[in-house]
Amino acid sequence: MNNPSFRVPTVVAVAAVMWLLATPIADGQRRTLPEGVQTVGSASRTPWGDPDLQGIWTNTTTTPLERPAGRAGKELLTDAERLEADEQRARNADRPPRPGDPGAYNAFWLEPGRMSRQTSLIVDPPHGRLPFKVEAQKEAVARSDARFQRGTSPAITSWEDRDAYERCITRGMPGAMIPGYYNHNYQVVQTPGYVAIYVEMIHDVRIIPVDGRAHLTHNIRQWLGDSRGHWEGKTLVIETTNFNGKVKDRNIFAFGTGENARVVERFTRLDTDTIDYRVTVDDPAGFAKPWTASMPMSRLNTPLYEYACHEGNYGLEHILRAAREREKAADGAAVKR
Secondary structure, three states: OOOHHHHHHHHHHHHHHHHHHOOOOOOOOOOOOOOOOEEEOOEEEOOOOOEOOOEEEEOOEOOOOOOOHHHOOOOEOOHHHHHHHHHHHHHHOOOOOOOOOOOOOOHHHOOOOEOOOEOOOEEEOOOOOOOEOHHHHHHHHHHHHHHHOOOOOOOOOOHHHOOOOOOOOOOOOOHHHOOOOOOOEEEEEEEOOEEEEEEOHHHOEEEEEOOOOOOOOOOOOEOOOEEEEEEEOOEEEEEEEOEOOOOOOEOOOOEOOOOOOEEEEEEEEEEOOEEEEEEEEEOOOOEOOOEEEEOOEEEOOOOOOOOOOOOOOOHHHHHHHHHHHHHHHHHHHHHHO
16 A cells, blocks of 8 residues: 655655745734735735735635536526525435445534535536546446445455545545545645645645746656646646546545646635636546636635544445455355355
8 A cells, every 4th residue: 555654754844844934924813914925906925026825725615526417507506596505405414324324424524615606616618517538437437336335336355446535645636626525725835936735635735846847757657746837927827747647536535637637727816815726637538628627715714734644544444344244245145045
């Protein structure tokens, strides 16, 4: 099993250095601009002149990645529809599990946020659905069925059958930036030549050069790919390539790409409390054409907490044990016949 702890010391050390070098952000109910930051219209700038994106942000929302079939052709909700959607979700949050299903987290543990006016995070294609290639969609459905042991899906044979998220490695890209159930919070720190994004979920740290250097050679592959950034006016544009292709799932738990994918993100500070965040995924291994999602980020006036994924996590052990018990029960039933 690939152990993320091998990369923690280096990442933490670099992040700590960048934190010390970065312009400090004041604590308080309302964050004030750091000393030396200049405000130009709605956009603030760092002492070295880059647009300032620093702070703690969240993109938590109940808006689904893909547009539900019942809202086909409808891009935006009315305020009344948005309120009803949130109320419906609240009513369903603590619905008891089906007979034989042990259930999962109840509403106490979740941090869903609220529905936006968008009916899907995907804004292109206009229909709000992932433009899967046929074989890739079949694979995605098969992996989902195996994850939840639906129908005739095969039993889980090893830890490799579970996704990278459950194994506490990563949610992949663009998965690390897609909201889901909780902990979808991000801290942005800037220094001259770098932008660092600390992702609360799975404690990933993305360190992105913005000094014009080239991408790594094509034979160096990474879980989150190789990111390079540049500024287009007040927008930070990040291009990520060189994925290792090991994050196979494509859902709100984990969302990876093929090795030859290209992911382009755009961060635009709209005002003190809002970043317009958009990501475009060009992955010829899985999709017939590129797709784009819009996931606005709001300022969060609380600190980030450590996400110690492996501590007290017995899920993987018990999932595998349950699979072996299912196999024993099936063998016993076959012998009796």
